[in-house]
Amino acid sequence: MATINQAQPIARLSTDTYVKGRSNLQRSLANLRRHRMALIGAGLLVFVIAFVVIGSFIIPEPVSRFNDPARALQPPSAEHPFGTDVIGRDILARVIYGGQVSLFVGVTAVIVQMLVGTVIGVAAGYLGGFVDSLLMRFAEAMLSIPQLFLALIALRIFSDPTEFPDFFLFGRQYSATMIVIVFVIGLTSWMRVARIVRSVVLSVKEQEYVTAARAVGANSLRTVLVHVLPNCFAPLMVSATLGVASAILLEAYLGFLGLGVRAPTPTWGNIMGQANSYLNDWYYWFFPALFIMLTTLGINFLGDGLRDAFDPKSLR
Amino acid sequence: MTAYLVRRLVQSIPLLFIISFVLFAFTNALGDPLAVFAESRQRPSAAEREMMVRRLGLDRPLFEQYLVWLVGNDWMLVDVRGDGSVMEPGTRRGVLRGDLGLSFVTRQPAWTRIEERLPSTLMLMIPAYVITVTLAIAIGVYSATRQYSLFDNLVTGLSFFFFSMPIFFIALITIYIFAIILPRYGFPALPIGGTGDGTLPDLVLHMLMPVFCLVAIQLAGYVRFIRSSMLDVMTQDYIRTAHAKGLSEGKVVQRHAFKNAALPLITLVGLDLPFLLAGAVVTERIFAWPGMGRLFIESFERADIPVMMAILMLLCVMVVVFQLLTDMVYTWFDPRIRY
Numbered sequence: 001m002a003t004i005n006q007a008q009p010i011a012r013l014s015t016d017t018y019v020k021g022r023s024n025l026q027r028s029l030a031n032l033r034r035h036r037m038a039l040i041g042a043g044l045l046v047f048v049i050a051f052v053v054i055g056s057f058i059i060p061e062p063v064s065r066f067n068d069p070a071r072a073l074q075p076p077s078a079e080h081p082f083g084t085d086v087i088g089r090d091i092l093a094r095v096i097y098g099g100q101v102s103l104f105v106g107v108t109a110v111i112v113q114m115l116v117g118t119v120i121g122v123a124a125g126y127l128g129g130f131v132d133s134l135l136m137r138f139a140e141a142m143l144s145i146p147q148l149f150l151a152l153i154a155l156r157i158f159s160d161p162t163e164f165p166d167f168f169l170f171g172r173q174y175s176a177t178m179i180v181i182v183f184v185i186g187l188t189s190w191m192r193v194a195r196i197v198r199s200v201v202l203s204v205k206e207q208e209y210v211t212a213a214r215a216v217g218a219n220s221l222r223t224v225l226v227h228v229l230p231n232c233f234a235p236l237m238v239s240a241t242l243g244v245a246s247a248i249l250l251e252a253y254l255g256f257l258g259l260g261v262r263a264p265t266p267t268w269g270n271i272m273g274q275a276n277s278y279l280n281d282w283y284y285w286f287f288p289a290l291f292i293m294l295t296t297l298g299i300n301f302l303g304d305g306l307r308d309a310f311d312p313k314s315l316r
Numbered sequence: 317m318t319a320y321l322v323r324r325l326v327q328s329i330p331l332l333f334i335i336s337f338v339l340f341a342f343t344n345a346l347g348d349p350l351a352v353f354a355e356s357r358q359r360p361s362a363a364e365r366e367m368m369v370r371r372l373g374l375d376r377p378l379f380e381q382y383l384v385w386l387v388g389n390d391w392m393l394v395d396v397r398g399d400g401s402v403m404e405p406g407t408r409r410g411v412l413r414g415d416l417g418l419s420f421v422t423r424q425p426a427w428t429r430i431e432e433r434l435p436s437t438l439m440l441m442i443p444a445y446v447i448t449v450t451l452a453i454a455i456g457v458y459s460a461t462r463q464y465s466l467f468d469n470l471v472t473g474l475s476f477f478f479f480s481m482p483i484f485f486i487a488l489i490t491i492y493i494f495a496i497i498l499p500r501y502g503f504p505a506l507p508i509g510g511t512g513d514g515t516l517p518d519l520v521l522h523m524l525m526p527v528f529c530l531v532a533i534q535l536a537g538y539v540r541f542i543r544s545s546m547l548d549v550m551t552q553d554y555i556r557t558a559h560a561k562g563l564s565e566g567k568v569v570q571r572h573a574f575k576n577a578a579l580p581l582i583t584l585v586g587l588d589l590p591f592l593l594a595g596a597v598v599t600e601r602i603f604a605w606p607g608m609g610r611l612f613i614e615s616f617e618r619a620d621i622p623v624m625m626a627i628l629m630l631l632c633v634m635v636v637v638f639q640l641l642t643d644m645v646y647t648w649f650d651p652r653i654r655y
Contacts, residue, residue, distance in 0.1 A: 037476075137330075137331055137334055138334065138338070140331065141331065141334055141335040141338060141632070144335065144590075144631065144632050144635035144636075145339075145628060145631060145632070146591060146594045146597075146631070148597055149594070149597075149612060149627075149628065152612075152613070152616050153342050153343060153346070153616075153624075154342075156345075156346045156616065156619075157342065157345045157346065245480065249482055252482050252484075253482070253484075253597075253598055256482075256484050256598060256601075257597065257598070257601060257613065272484060276484075276488075276602070279488065279491055279492060279495075279496065280496060282492055285484075285485075285488050286488075289482060289484065289485035289488065290485075292482050292485070293480055293481055293482065293485055296480040296481075296482070297476065297477065297480035299480075300476055300479060300480050301476060304476075
């Protein structure tokens, strides 16, 4: 009984205070819904995701591997809407299953990038001093090399193909280079995230509520996780969204150069890499490139919308 | 100002040492550089191979290799056989004395390899960059002064479109149109690969498509940047004052708005210029352009560590130098900044 009596005033208080005014997140989401470009971007993304997900229910996975040299390099037809590739595989099926891998690589690479960037940014901002300057010099050093060069170096260090055998998951065969590429992209793109996190940490760590948290006995880990990090949410959301686009592009560039995910796993990038020598057969390179473009376009629209929505200056 | 510059220079020296050590450690983990000899006609015997490893210092600890890379080994003796029977003086003078080492593949100095490729990369990148920045200023300023007009909306939409385009997509479409489709209707085909037969008109013909693609890709980002920095400036009080004084729109834009909007552009250009030296890996691959991007890929594929290190260090030094230059130019254009 006592607990219910205690709970009621608190509940009433919370409805009084919070229902009229909206939280920052709600306000941001409302802003986002009004942002036309962001809606178009979200629409594009929904289309691409629906394409690779629903497509995989309609066309079974073995179709993307089935090759028949007798029907190599056929232009689009009713039977093969996107045509066939150089060894007679259906390009539509390969774009669907390659798209799943490309999107997976893009999203997981950004998760790696966010984790590494956040840890380094917090360490630099919160600890300060020598650690800060060492980590930030390191980030600066990595930023002064083009990311494709860094990725190539990282790729060679990680991947001795004999050490990474193919693995099976849900009955499908994947090349382990897929996982390698995720880490290569993640570990060569954390620098901007680290800078964002560091600057937010620096700006809030001397504020009273953080001092208060420490004064009531919260340890460093709790202070950072509960009181400091939530401040990074908005800039990190924007950065992560845009990061997925650049991760997908980097995967595509690596695949295009023939240095990305290896066979048997298709990705939009490595389909492009094979198609590079068959310029005359436009359908071979056009469709994977088109889907890369639709995805990055959608993400960039959405990311721009998010930036506007989270920007306190644009709050109305 | 001088004191500030000297301080910046002194600060950048440890940075360069850190970068070079990290890069040295990374590139040396790339695999066996002597693997190239396994494919060559005169395969070295195990003993010869061991001698090569000792001469290159590959058997030494990483930190010692780094020191040799920095200051050379002509002041010490190399134990070629590993038993002290033959002691040769080292031959390298080290990066600090201008010796970037010999390419493992061609046995030429690494710097010679760069000198061969740098001109063709710059021939591609500089025109593309100049066209990009000029066009971006024109389009960005024009569309910012007519915010939300049809032209402005079109520019914003298109810049998103091109910003999201992978460069190989635009390159392949361009090639398909100008080298495959149009020739079918009797138009002359544009050449797709290489730098031509050495004459200037032929070179320009070969440059058309790659330069177009580079401009198309880079333009979008610059247009968005200039447009937004113009829009920021256009709402300032001094612009309203200039209008109130009765200045014509053109004068307000040229004399008052653009000059201030161009300040952040200086920083952007200063940060981007050194990366022109790196070339464009994908564009160079598609158009078979013998530039720095391809040199890097080639040296990467054959674990040619000295050439890779030379390219990477050239880039890092240029990034540091251009940051300093940008700071200097910035103070010159913006007298409010004092050091």
